[in-house]
Amino acid sequence: MRDETTADDASGCAREAGPDPASEGPWARLYAEGRAAWPDLDLARAAFVAHVDRHVGRGSAELAGLHAADFYLACACHLRLPGASAALQARHGAELEAVLKSRRVPAAHRDDLRQALWEKLLVGRPDAPAKIGDYAGRGPLGGWLRVAAVRMALNFREQARADRLVPEPELDEARHPASPDPELSFLKSQYRREVEQALRDALAGLAADERNVLRLYFLDRLSIDRIAAVYGIHRATAARWVARGREALLRGTQALLERQLKVERAEVDSILGLVRSQLELSMSGLFRAPE
Incomplete structure (x- = not known):
């Protein structure tokens, strides 16, 4: 899927020079770590600070525990910076594919479900903003994405059962998989x-x-x-x-x-x-x- 950037987004994402992060507190160190992890994503400091304030506040003690690189990438995706969604999909696409397989989503439906998941996470709808903006950095982004994928797979299975899109034996096997469940392990x-x-x-x-x-x-x-x-x-x-x-x-x-x-x-x-x-x-x- 392609990144979409509005004129307002682009104007807020110009490269900005700033003082030493250590002199500006935890949020600046968080920004510096994220920028170092994703040097190709030119996220403006002001836009990053606004995202921090939206979730925890720049003076919060929680900042020290946030996953800087993940939070930075999610913020870049939320603002639809060029290359951000592609970077996210390249980093975590294989994990989400593994989730759908582990939940026994039939191959015939997997591509559609995967596309619907990315659209929900990165594009959204007028009545439902892209979910990536909800990620607050308190846990690993990969785990947060896996939870979202599991939830979508479960919803698919319930709908498929109701609509009889998938034979009952396949859904029953998905309900009680023989192999260990990595998403349940993450939850635990x-x-x-x-x-x-x-x-x-x-x-x-x-x-x-x-x-x-x-x-x-x-x-x-x-x-x-x-x-x-x-x-x-x-x-x-x-x-x-x-x-x-x-x-x-x-x-x-x-x-x-x-x-x-x-x-x-x-x-x-x-x-x-x-x-x-x-x-x-x-x-x-x-x-x-x-x-």
């Missing part, structure tokens, strides 16, 4: 404690009947029909109880993650998408853990 390495604690707290906040139904469903692995028989209710009622408890748990987990994690709302949504895809495994572990 980055947010494992926060996610587990949020799930645990959200579960504790459910009503007793919702917890009991989820325990029967996730831990005891009772079918909807068996749960209906246990409670002496209609099958449709049992299905509603399970769905209600599941969604209440996810809503509670999302609210807790938004308060606990210092990341953008879009990233919390992506994390929750992975939690949703692995909820059965997570819940089984929580119910087995000693209280």
